[in-house]
Amino acid sequence: MHEPFHFYTESHLVRLLGLKARNTLELLEGMKKVPASSIYYHTHRFLQQHHYLSPEPPNDFAYWLANILNLKQLAEAFASVDTVDFKNMEELRAEFIGILESYPVKNVVDCPEGQEFHFMACKTFILPVQYVAHNLREFADILRRVSVNSLYFHIFESRMRLERDENDFQAWFRSIGENELAQRLSRLDPYTITLESLRGQILEMVMKYAEH
Amino acid sequence: MQNINDYMPVVGHSVINELYLLAERVQPRAVHNVNSTAVGGGVAEILTRMVPLLRQLGLNAKWDVIKGNDKFFNITKSIHNALHGADVRISKEDWEYFLEVNRENAAEMDLSGDIMFVHDPQPIALIEQRTRRDGTKWIWRCHIDVTNPQKDVMDFLRTYVEKYDSAVFSAPAFGQEMGIAQVLISPSIDPLSDKNKELSQKAVDAVLERFGIDKERRLVTQISRFDYLKDPVGVIRVYQKVKKHIDCQLVLAGGGATDDPEGLQVLEEAKSAAAGDPDVHIIFLPAGSDIEVNALQRASTVVLQKSLKEGFGLTVAEALWKAKPVIASAVGGIPLQIKHKYSGILTYSIEGTAHYLKQLLHEPGYAKALGLNGREHIKNNFLITRHIRDYLLLFLSLYYEQDVVSL
Incomplete structure (x- = not known):
C-alpha cells in the first residue's frame, strides 16, 4: 500500500526591509546582507502575482536592471540564470553576487530619484488543504481544483526553499512506482511558463499515465 | 451585505x-x-x-x-x-x-x-x-x-x-x-460593492442623463475627492490640450471626507479652470454615491488618475476592474497596479498624460487590450x-x- 498524496497550500506575507539600492554597487551590497527569504521573494514573486502573463519578467533584479538602469546586458545575465538548477537560496544568491562583482565599477550609474530598488522579503505560511489523492486519477481530479498557490507550493517552494531534491509531485510519483512520469516531470522547467500552463501540462502528463 | x-x-x-x-x-x-x-x-x-x-x-x-x-x-x-x-x-x-x-x-x-x-x-x-x-x-x-x-x-x-x-x-x-x-x-476593491458590481446599460445611461453627459460622445473621467494632491486643475489642462484635436467630454467627480476641510476650495478652483466649458462636468458627489461612480467609470472611454501623491489610488483598481484603459501618474501604489503599456499607462506630467490620452482615444483596439490586461491583474492581486x-x-x-x- 502506497502513501497517499496530501495537498498543501501556502501564502506569503510580504515584509519591507527598509533597505534600497540606487545603483549596481548598492544592489550588490544589499544582496549580501538581506535574508535568504528576500532572494527568494525577488526571484519568485512574479510567478504568483503575474501568473496569467507570458512571457513573464523572470525576476525583480533583472526587471529593475533592464527597465530602470537600462543595463540590458546585465539584466539578461540575471534573467538567464537557470533557477531550476540551484538547490537553495544561498547558491542562487552566490550566483547573483558573482554576476554583480564582475560588472565593471566604472560603469556604475544611479537610477532616477524615486525609482530605487526596494529590498523586500516574505514570511511563508504553509497549511494542509482537505484534498488527498490515492492514485493518479484522483491526483488529476484534485489538481484541476486546487488554487495556484497549492500548485506553486508543491512545485517551487518545497524544492527550492525547503531544500528537497525534487518537487513534491515527482517524489510521490516515484513512491508509487511511476518513475517514468517522475522523470518526465523533472525535465519540465517550471520557471518559463505560467502557473496555469504548468497545471495544464502536468495534468496532461498525469492523465496519460492514469489511463495505463 | x-x-x-x-x-x-x-x-x-x-x-x-x-x-x-x-x-x-x-x-x-x-x-x-x-x-x-x-x-x-x-x-x-x-x-x-x-x-x-x-x-x-x-x-x-x-x-x-x-x-x-x-x-x-x-x-x-x-x-x-x-x-x-x-x-x-x-x-x-x-x-x-x-x-x-x-x-x-x-x-x-x-x-x-x-x-x-x-x-x-x-x-x-x-x-x-x-x-x-x-x-x-x-x-x-x-x-x-x-x-x-x-x-x-x-x-x-x-x-x-x-x-x-x-x-x-x-x-x-x-x-x-x-x-x-x-x-x-x-x-x-470589492467586486460586489455598489461601486464595482456589474451595471445594466440602462442604469449607466440614467446616471449620464442625470448629469447632462452626452452618451454618444467620448468621455474622459477622473474620479477623486477634491484635493490638491489629486490635481483636478492639471486634469483640466490635459483635457484642454487634447480637446484641440479630439472631441471629448471631461468628468471630474468626487466627494469629500469628513476629515478633509480643504475640499470645497479645490472644487472652486477646478470650476474656475474649466472656464465655463459645457463639456467639462464637475460633479460633487455626496457620500454614498457609489452607483454614480460605478456608472461614470463604466461609461468612460478613458479613465485618468493624475495624482501628484497617492496612498494607493484605489480608483485605478476600480477602473481597471471595469476593463477601462487607465492613464495614471507613477506615484504611490499606482505602479503596483499598472505595468506601463501592458495593463495601462504611467505618466509623469500634464504633457505626457495629454500625449497618451490622444493615443488611446485614437486607438480603441490598443486601449481595449490595456483594459482587459488590467482587469486580470486586479482580479489576481487587488x-x-x-x-x-x-x-x-x-x-x-x-x-x-x-x-x-x-x-
Whole structure:
C-alpha cells in the first residue's frame, strides 16, 4: 500500500526591509546582507502575482536592471540564470553576487530619484488543504481544483526553499512506482511558463499515465 | 451585505476555502480596528466591507472611530500633508492638542482585544495606553504615501510607531528605517460593492442623463475627492490640450471626507479652470454615491488618475476592474497596479498624460487590450479576498518569528 498524496497550500506575507539600492554597487551590497527569504521573494514573486502573463519578467533584479538602469546586458545575465538548477537560496544568491562583482565599477550609474530598488522579503505560511489523492486519477481530479498557490507550493517552494531534491509531485510519483512520469516531470522547467500552463501540462502528463 | 461565499464565482472556490483555513488559525483572537472616520475616503470604505467579512470567517472583529472637532481634523490634515512631503508647520501646541484628543478618546474607548489594529496617524497615540502585561499586540496601518515625509513630522510619529509590534504600508517605497517589523499590504476593491458590481446599460445611461453627459460622445473621467494632491486643475489642462484635436467630454467627480476641510476650495478652483466649458462636468458627489461612480467609470472611454501623491489610488483598481484603459501618474501604489503599456499607462506630467490620452482615444483596439490586461491583474492581486488573506497572515505573523511557518 502506497502513501497517499496530501495537498498543501501556502501564502506569503510580504515584509519591507527598509533597505534600497540606487545603483549596481548598492544592489550588490544589499544582496549580501538581506535574508535568504528576500532572494527568494525577488526571484519568485512574479510567478504568483503575474501568473496569467507570458512571457513573464523572470525576476525583480533583472526587471529593475533592464527597465530602470537600462543595463540590458546585465539584466539578461540575471534573467538567464537557470533557477531550476540551484538547490537553495544561498547558491542562487552566490550566483547573483558573482554576476554583480564582475560588472565593471566604472560603469556604475544611479537610477532616477524615486525609482530605487526596494529590498523586500516574505514570511511563508504553509497549511494542509482537505484534498488527498490515492492514485493518479484522483491526483488529476484534485489538481484541476486546487488554487495556484497549492500548485506553486508543491512545485517551487518545497524544492527550492525547503531544500528537497525534487518537487513534491515527482517524489510521490516515484513512491508509487511511476518513475517514468517522475522523470518526465523533472525535465519540465517550471520557471518559463505560467502557473496555469504548468497545471495544464502536468495534468496532461498525469492523465496519460492514469489511463495505463 | 455581502456574504464571503458570494465571492466564489468571482475568484474561485479554492481561494475562499483557503481563507476559511487561515481564519481557523486566527480565530480565538479578537481584532479591534480603530480609525478616524466612519464614512468617506478609502480607509472607511475598506473597513466597512472588511469587518463584516472577517466576522463571517469566524473572527471576533470590531471597529471603533475616534472623535475629534474641526481643530483636531485640521491638525491631522496638516500631518497628512506633511507626510506627503508638503511644507506645513505643525506647532508644539498643535501636537499637544493632537495628543490630548488621542488621550480623551483612549479614556472613552475599550482598548481591549488580542490585536489592536490602528489605522493612519489620527489615532496613532492610542498606543500610549499599551500595557505589556495584557499581551495585546498592536499594529499600525499607514495608508499614506510616506516616500518623502517632512522629517520632523515623521520623527515625531516614529516615536509612537516604534511602540507597535508591526507597521503596515501600501507600497514598497513607503518602508522606513525603523526597529519594528514592516509589512507590505496593498489595499483592495470589492467586486460586489455598489461601486464595482456589474451595471445594466440602462442604469449607466440614467446616471449620464442625470448629469447632462452626452452618451454618444467620448468621455474622459477622473474620479477623486477634491484635493490638491489629486490635481483636478492639471486634469483640466490635459483635457484642454487634447480637446484641440479630439472631441471629448471631461468628468471630474468626487466627494469629500469628513476629515478633509480643504475640499470645497479645490472644487472652486477646478470650476474656475474649466472656464465655463459645457463639456467639462464637475460633479460633487455626496457620500454614498457609489452607483454614480460605478456608472461614470463604466461609461468612460478613458479613465485618468493624475495624482501628484497617492496612498494607493484605489480608483485605478476600480477602473481597471471595469476593463477601462487607465492613464495614471507613477506615484504611490499606482505602479503596483499598472505595468506601463501592458495593463495601462504611467505618466509623469500634464504633457505626457495629454500625449497618451490622444493615443488611446485614437486607438480603441490598443486601449481595449490595456483594459482587459488590467482587469486580470486586479482580479489576481487587488480584490478584497486577497486583502483579507493578507490581514489574516498579518495577524498570524504576530505570533511566529520564523520565515517559514507550518500551520
